[in-house]
Amino acid sequence: MKVIVGISGASGAIYGLRLLERLGGRPDIETHLILSKSGEKTLFLETGKLAADARRLAHFWHPLEDIGSRLASGSSAIDAMVVAPCSIHTMSAIAGGISSNLLVRAADVILKERRRLILLVRESPFHLGHLRNMTALAEMGAIIAPPIPAFYHHPETVMDIVDHSVDRVLDLLGVPDPAVRRWEGAAK
Numbered sequence: 713m714k715v716i717v718g719i720s721g722a723s724g725a726i727y728g729l730r731l732l733e734r735l736g737g738r739p740d741i742e743t744h745l746i747l748s749k750s751g752e753k754t755l756f757l758e759t760g761k762l763a764a765d766a767r768r769l770a771h772f773w774h775p776l777e778d779i780g781s782r783l784a785s786g787s788s789a790i791d792a793m794v795v796a797p798c799s800i801h802t803m804s805a806i807a808g809g810i811s812s813n814l815l816v817r818a819a820d821v822i823l824k825e826r827r828r829l830i831l832l833v834r835e836s837p838f839h840l841g842h843l844r845n846m847t848a849l850a851e852m853g854a855i856i857a858p859p860i861p862a863f864y865h866h867p868e869t870v871m872d873i874v875d876h877s878v879d880r881v882l883d884l885l886g887v888p889d890p891a892v893r894r895w896e897g898a899a900k
Contacts, residue, residue, distance in 0.1 A: 713887065714742045716783060716793040716822070718815045719766065721750020722834035724797035725758050727859055730871075730878050731796050732769035734889070741887065744783060744790070745770035746815045750799065776813045783818040784811075792828035792885055793819055797859070800835050800842060806854070807845040829854040830884050832877065855884055865893055 715735060719728035728751070735741045745767060747755070752763045767773040774781045782788045795802060795815070802815060806829075811817035822829045831854055835842060846856045859877035867873045879892045 713740060713792070713885075714744065714790045715885065716744045716746060716790055716818055717770065718746045718748075718793065718795040718798075718802070718819070719751040719755065720748045720795060720797060720799040720802040720815065721754050722797035722799035722802075723754060723758065724832070724834045724859060725751060725755040725761075726870075726874050727796040727832055727834075727877060728794075729755065729759060729761065729766060729769070730874050731794060731881060732766065734875075734878055734882065735887075736769050736771075738887065743770045743772070745773040746776060746783070746818060747773070748776055748799075748802070748813070748815055750801075774814055776815060778814050779811075779817060781814055781818075784814060784821060786821050786825045788821075790818075790822065790827065792830070793822045794830045794832070794881055794885070795819065796830075796832040796881065797834035798831040800833070803831055803833055803842075803849065804845050806831070807848045807852075823852050823854060826853060828885065830857055830881055831855070832881070833858045857881065857884060864895055 735743050805816045806819045811820050861873045
């Protein structure tokens with residue numbers, strides 16, 4: 713399976729980084745990274761990691777300006793794309809079909825080819841324009857999956873909360889982690 717991981721400038725760069733780490737441990741998955749300029753800055757501010765650190769986690773990385781990349785073509789054999797985190801700016805550009813950079817163009821290609829696009833939209837609260845863009849994207853086939861924490865698994869660390877959202881993304885990609893603790897119902 714070939715998966716694009718896009719990291720935009722919204723808070724929550726750890727989601728994209730952790731997704732790359734988790735996918736990188738799977739020999740059956742090839743990862744392609746697209747990192748926005750704002751994503752690079754947020755990655756450093758929130759994690760202390762540089763763009764080079766994220767690039768090392770991916771099999772391939774593609775410059776944001778490389779609109780001639782193979783990821784910009786529907787003929788590329790990419791199976792899915794996850795934007796984690798997905799800023800409102802990036803989400804809105806994808807919804808509007810504004811392919812001004814490779815991250816947005818790759819997402820547009822994924823949608824037009826009817827492949828899986830998962831957006832970890834990071835904003836709160838949402839106004840009506842945000843919700844309308846999310847509705848439009850859902851109608852186009854995107855999966856809107858804000859990283860909203862759950863607590864039934866009794867997280868003890870921030871990484872437990874991050875991993876729970878990443879586990880859900882792996883499920884949505886169709887590559888579930890067999891080690892994930894799942895809800896089995898309330899104890900009786």
